[in-house]
Amino acid sequence: MPDFKARTIDWLAAAAGLERTQIATLLEQPPDPKLGDLALPCFRLAAQFRRAPQKIAAEIAASELERPDFIAAVEATGAYVNVRFHPGAFVAAVVTAIQQAGAKAADTAAADSTDDDSDPILIEFSSPNIAKPFHVGHGFSTILGESLARIHSYRGARVLRFNHLGDYGTQFGRLIVAWERWRDDQALEEDPIAELTRIYVRFHAEVDKDPTLDDEARQRFRALENGEPEAVALWERFRELSLESFSHIYRRLGIRFDNWNGESFYSPFIPGVIEQLRDAGLLEHSDGAEVVRLDDLDLPPALLLKSDGTTIYASRDVAAAIWRWQQHHFARNLYVVGIPQTLHFRQVFAVLKKMGYDWADRCQHVGFGTIRFQTGDVNSEEGAQISDFSTRAGNIVKLEDLLNETVAKTRSIMEQNQAGRDDGMTEEEILLASELVGRAAVQFLYLKNGRERDILFSWEEMLDFEGDTAPYLLYTNTRIASIMRRAGGEEAARASHQDLLLLGSESERELATHLAGFDSIVELAARQSEPSNLARWLLQLARSYNRYYAATPILLTEDAGLRRARLALCQAVASRLGLGLHLLGIETVERM
Numbered sequence: 001m002p003d004f005k006a007r008t009i010d011w012l013a014a015a016a017g018l019e020r021t022q023i024a025t026l027l028e029q030p031p032d033p034k035l036g037d038l039a040l041p042c043f044r045l046a047a048q049f050r051r052a053p054q055k056i057a058a059e060i061a062a063s064e065l066e067r068p069d070f071i072a073a074v075e076a077t078g079a080y081v082n083v084r085f086h087p088g089a090f091v092a093a094v095v096t097a098i099q100q101a102g103a104k105a106a107d108t109a110a111a112d113s114t115d116d117d118s119d120p121i122l123i124e125f126s127s128p129n130i131a132k133p134f135h136v137g138h139g140f141s142t143i144l145g146e147s148l149a150r151i152h153s154y155r156g157a158r159v160l161r162f163n164h165l166g167d168y169g170t171q172f173g174r175l176i177v178a179w180e181r182w183r184d185d186q187a188l189e190e191d192p193i194a195e196l197t198r199i200y201v202r203f204h205a206e207v208d209k210d211p212t213l214d215d216e217a218r219q220r221f222r223a224l225e226n227g228e229p230e231a232v233a234l235w236e237r238f239r240e241l242s243l244e245s246f247s248h249i250y251r252r253l254g255i256r257f258d259n260w261n262g263e264s265f266y267s268p269f270i271p272g273v274i275e276q277l278r279d280a281g282l283l284e285h286s287d288g289a290e291v292v293r294l295d296d297l298d299l300p301p302a303l304l305l306k307s308d309g310t311t312i313y314a315s316r317d318v319a320a321a322i323w324r325w326q327q328h329h330f331a332r333n334l335y336v337v338g339i340p341q342t343l344h345f346r347q348v349f350a351v352l353k354k355m356g357y358d359w360a361d362r363c364q365h366v367g368f369g370t371i372r373f374q375t376g377d378v379n380s381e382e383g384a385q386i387s388d389f390s391t392r393a394g395n396i397v398k399l400e401d402l403l404n405e406t407v408a409k410t411r412s413i414m415e416q417n418q419a420g421r422d423d424g425m426t427e428e429e430i431l432l433a434s435e436l437v438g439r440a441a442v443q444f445l446y447l448k449n450g451r452e453r454d455i456l457f458s459w460e461e462m463l464d465f466e467g468d469t470a471p472y473l474l475y476t477n478t479r480i481a482s483i484m485r486r487a488g489g490e491e492a493a494r495a496s497h498q499d500l501l502l503l504g505s506e507s508e509r510e511l512a513t514h515l516a517g518f519d520s521i522v523e524l525a526a527r528q529s530e531p532s533n534l535a536r537w538l539l540q541l542a543r544s545y546n547r548y549y550a551a552t553p554i555l556l557t558e559d560a561g562l563r564r565a566r567l568a569l570c571q572a573v574a575s576r577l578g579l580g581l582h583l584l585g586i587e588t589v590e591r592m
């Protein structure tokens with residue numbers, strides 16, 4: 001944000017030979033903007049200068065001192081010095097700042113700031129469960145978490161991405177039993193998760209007929225806990241197969257994790273934690289189980305050890321938080337996990353606090369809502385397709401399927417749009433672009449509203465190229481790219497400061513004012529863990545730009561300087577649009 005007022009004070013102080021503070025207290029805004037943007041009344045200077053105020057004003061206005069270039073005129077009117085800014089000065093300053101920031105962003109991306117030893121922001125997100133489908137709920141955590149990671153990195157933090165895999169629990173005993181009896185190696189090869197899910201479901205059907213299977217499963221789980229090689233090897237196999245399958249999604253979304261410690265990793269640390277709790281007198285027997293009472297905080301007791309001595313989810317989270325702190329001394333430890341786990345995290349943080357860990361205050365649950373698929377009006381084509389889609393996987397909608405379907409639909413929309421165009425895209429270009437646009441539509445669906453709100457899924461809405469969607473943002477970006485191509489590329493970059501000062505129309509000022517708010521909106525998104533702030537800001541930017549574009553000739557601008565300046569403004573919009581989308585985890589496309 002250009003600080004014209006401060007720089008005007010500097011100039012007036014130097015021109016009058018006075019202190020900045022004195023000028024600052026006198027300076028006012030003229031009642032009539034025609035007089036100028038700022039005014040210095042000279043009445044109270046008369047005694048000091050031993051001259052008439054009018055004379056003082058005239059002398060300051062006549063100063064030979066070089067003026068900052070955003071000042072268009074300095075005039076004496078009676079006892080006032082009126083300072084008028086170039087109408088385009090603000091717009092010019094904003095465009096210049098974005099050009100410089102763009103160059104800087106490119107620099108730091110190349111430098112990859114790894115030698116930074118500041119306290120990191122640890123962000124735990126995605127965290128799917130081994131041998132289970134990666135569903136749209138994990139999609140929420142994954143897409144929201146990655147955006148938060150990018151937002152914090154942009155703001156200069158060192159970010160660590162943690163994937164807290166659900167790779168521990170009694171279900172693995174059942175899975176081992178099922179694996180030995182019913183697995184189909186061919187099916188396993190084709191779709192490991194589907195096959196693991198199938199045999200797991202089969203186990204539950206069979207156990208009704210033969211309850212001894214349950215005993216066997218318990219035995220196998222104990223074997224796993226005791227580290228018996230055969231059981232461990234099978235478990236490792238499940239884990240590998242699952243990771244292999246999850247990695248497709250992460251690659252598709254451009255996500256890399258710094259840490260993959262699953263729940264099982266923290267399990268060995270639990271006895272130590274339990275001992276610590278017992279020594280501190282925090283552990284209590286309750287119905288044979290071990291709990292920490294949290295009555296003073298109006299929370300139900302946290303269950304940490306079951307009656308049979310097996311550990312549970314909460315104890316693994318307590319151990320994990322302590323491990324993370326000891327390893328990383330985090331500035332913040334964020335858990336991007338659905339709202340249903342709110343109580344769980346409040347209990348975990350409360351237990352940590354009772355153990356004397358003040359850093360528990362650095363831990364925060366970043367909750368989010370659920371996705372609903374409208375069963376829809378089965379008589380309409382759209383409705384029928386949606387209900388079809390959601391029941392096919394037995395009510396669990398996999399993120400991969402959602403992505404694939406969205407990409408397919410995007411592709412057919414793009415094919416329709418391209419049909420009959422003589423400069424149309426090739427089939428291969430459409431294929432590539434539809435993957436990016438479809439993916440972006442899904443990502444944006446998760447990010448455009450406040451994270452705690454539930455999402456009602458609708459194809460129509462998320463693929464509306466004119467609506468509040470990623471396709472609309474991406475399309476706006478391609479339109480700017482196309483203007484730049486037609487202008488012959490470098491012209492925007494050649495706009496001089498004098499050129500930029502020609503930008504001063506109302507719509508240009510409106511665009512510049514919006515653009516100037518970028519960093520504070522990103523700051524807000526970081527503070528509230530709410531990328532939706534940025535998503536909405538981008539939609540407003542695109543709307544505002546498209547209004548400008550519809551009403552203003554750009555390439556047809558007659559004055560060559562003004563044309564260069566307008567192109568530079570368009571380029572600044574594209575630059576912020578691209579950066580903003582990147583911070584949401586979204587890649588831009590060249591054409592669509």
Ligand code: ARG
Pocket residue numbers: 124127128129164165166317335337
């Ligand atoms: N794996 C869990 C699930 O799918 C989410 C894990 C959340 N993170 C945690 N530290 N408890 O629901």
